[in-house]
Amino acid sequence: MRRIFLFAFAQLIFLAACGGGGSDLTGGTGSTGTGTGTGTGTGQTIAPVGANVVQMIVNAGPSGAGSNATFNIPYVSVTICAPGTTNCQTIPYVEVDTGSYGLRIIASALPTSFLPALPLETSIVGGALAECAQFGDGIAWGSMRTADMTIASETATSLPVQIIGDPNYPEIPSDCTSHGSPEDTVALFGANGIIGVGPFLTDCPACAGTTQYNIYFSCPVGGGACNDVEAPVTQQATNPVSKFTTDNTGVIVELPPVADPAGAATATGALVFGIGTASNNALGSASVLTTDDTGDFTITYKGVAYAQSFIDSGSNYTFFNDGSIASCGTAPNQYFCPSSELSLSATPTGLNNVEKAVSFNVSNIANLSGSFSAFDNVAAPELAGSSQSFDFGLPFFYGRNVFVAIEGASTSGGVGPFIAF
Amino acid sequence: MKHSRRAKATGLALGAALAVASVTLPAFAALGGDATSVDADVAKMKGQAHATPAVGYTVSQITLPTGTVVNEYVTPGGKVFAVTWKGPSVPDLQQTLGSYFSAFQAAGSVPHGGNHHQLRVQQSDFVLQTGGHMRAWRGAAYVPSLLPPNFSLDDIK
Numbered sequence: 418m419r420r421i422f423l424f425a426f427a428q429l430i431f432l433a434a435c436g437g438g439g440s441d442l443t444g445g446t447g448s449t450g451t452g453t454g455t456g457t458g459t460g461q462t463i464a465p466v467g468a469n470v471v472q473m474i475v476n477a478g479p480s481g482a483g484s485n486a487t488f489n490i491p492y493v494s495v496t497i498c499a500p501g502t503t504n505c506q507t508i509p510y511v512e513v514d515t516g517s518y519g520l521r522i523i524a525s526a527l528p529t530s531f532l533p534a535l536p537l538e539t540s541i542v543g544g545a546l547a548e549c550a551q552f553g554d555g556i557a558w559g560s561m562r563t564a565d566m567t568i569a570s571e572t573a574t575s576l577p578v579q580i581i582g583d584p585n586y587p588e589i590p591s592d593c594t595s596h597g598s599p600e601d602t603v604a605l606f607g608a609n610g611i612i613g614v615g616p617f618l619t620d621c622p623a624c625a626g627t628t629q630y631n632i633y634f635s636c637p638v639g640g641g642a643c644n645d646v647e648a649p650v651t652q653q654a655t656n657p658v659s660k661f662t663t664d665n666t667g668v669i670v671e672l673p674p675v676a677d678p679a680g681a682a683t684a685t686g687a688l689v690f691g692i693g694t695a696s697n698n699a700l701g702s703a704s705v706l707t708t709d710d711t712g713d714f715t716i717t718y719k720g721v722a723y724a725q726s727f728i729d730s731g732s733n734y735t736f737f738n739d740g741s742i743a744s745c746g747t748a749p750n751q752y753f754c755p756s757s758e759l760s761l762s763a764t765p766t767g768l769n770n771v772e773k774a775v776s777f778n779v780s781n782i783a784n785l786s787g788s789f790s791a792f793d794n795v796a797a798p799e800l801a802g803s804s805q806s807f808d809f810g811l812p813f814f815y816g817r818n819v820f821v822a823i824e825g826a827s828t829s830g831g832v833g834p835f836i837a838f
Numbered sequence: 839m840k841h842s843r844r845a846k847a848t849g850l851a852l853g854a855a856l857a858v859a860s861v862t863l864p865a866f867a868a869l870g871g872d873a874t875s876v877d878a879d880v881a882k883m884k885g886q887a888h889a890t891p892a893v894g895y896t897v898s899q900i901t902l903p904t905g906t907v908v909n910e911y912v913t914p915g916g917k918v919f920a921v922t923w924k925g926p927s928v929p930d931l932q933q934t935l936g937s938y939f940s941a942f943q944a945a946g947s948v949p950h951g952g953n954h955h956q957l958r959v960q961q962s963d964f965v966l967q968t969g970g971h972m973r974a975w976r977g978a979a980y981v982p983s984l985l986p987p988n989f990s991l992d993d994i995k
Contacts, residue, residue, distance in 0.1 A: 478952060490952040516955055516971030551928040553968040553975060554957035555946035595932035598946035600954075607952020613972070620972050623926065629884065629903040630927045711926070711974035725924075729971055733953040736969060751958050797956075800967035800978045800994070808955070808969060 468570040479510035489733035489811040497564040499534035514731035517613030518620040519654025521579040526609035535562035540635035549593035573660035616834035619653040664691025666826035674816030684791035703837040705830035706767030716807035732810030754781035868936025873916035919984035924976040
């Protein structure tokens, strides 16, 4: 859903010629005096690829340029193997999401001959375990299988993996479709899969004791009607990092700064495994903000404290309420469109009362290049009044390293769950 | 201005609002639906419900077994004009959104950029926004033509 604006360059040239109309065209350091955090680009070190580091890239995504191109979605490559074997497939364009849990792969991104090599999980009432993963934009339906997952030199053995759109289980139960529309193709999903590395272990611990979530189902092996079932946490979609033998305390999302306001065609950074487990993943001077048991903390913006706020690599805009900023576009692509770039500030505060102010810019994405994929200055409005949430999406991540510590993990900054930057 | 109006009106209108509530209860139905068409949502979603009167409308709150809370905003005439939800599970949106569910489905069934945490639908007579992350989903939707007079969207919580 990219917008290609033929006049984009003319706009930028005009703005540059006019000195930017008060906006910050130079990029680089944070532009207001309110930010106490790392300014964009200052003091950031991005780890080179290594045993616990995989390259992460933000670009147009698996569908490439065109109407299905993505922006501000970070991708890594993941290798999955039939458990205990060297029968493996490497899958590029797996979305890195700090707002979900577990590895999910679109079935069509795998050779059909490979799928049967991944054993089905057996539900506690018999039959194949399947999942209806709930997302904000719809549902992901498919079988739960096990695989050995390798990324960089880290391996999670016998990891539960969801195969979205598994052709062997095409009958989506009504208890699933009633929650949203299925996203079972690469074009619809915007990725070949998703790796959920948020600050918790599994996607639905309560589902071990109730079927009321409509998330886990038991299906006749080989297909047929499926029924709600409880799923022990050991069978659930699981944060793969927690299953590594080392470097299993969390991740660091490391993306370089991008030009502001212009953005960049691509941004290449790193996903680092472990916090405080190796020389390249020390917390250093990062501020540790603990989260509640959902991953939320408070973000204060223009004097209003939004209690259900979060920092999320899977949100491609920053989403917040501000009726004073003009919004444009047609849903689902409604976005803020100020006449000149705005320099703003917001302050995340952990449950431990540690706070750290953050400067950020908001531009009109319509004036930015339609062929670019990485922007640190795109934001979109929440529905007026309804939200107690400020969602710092991928724009937050450019130019700073963001630590995500898993629940129960011991680090030099304390025990997870927490976010640090 | 909205706040001062609401503050002034609160005491004055409480009695009237309670009367309205007594007329519209039980008042649980899909968005755009008739409150008199029963507590279909409560039954379908196995929820527990209670109603809170406000000035010019009633909020029927359904707490699902998962802990997710669904609020249904009902006009004095008995129409559900807005719904919100928040909690660890996405509620049965086919039930909650009623005939508008198809618009939500349609928006989710075209490529929309790889963001799985938000979706917005904005049509002349249906507005929806979802958001959140696993373990904490939320959403809000309303029907502009059904909003009561003087209703502020800031009151949809």
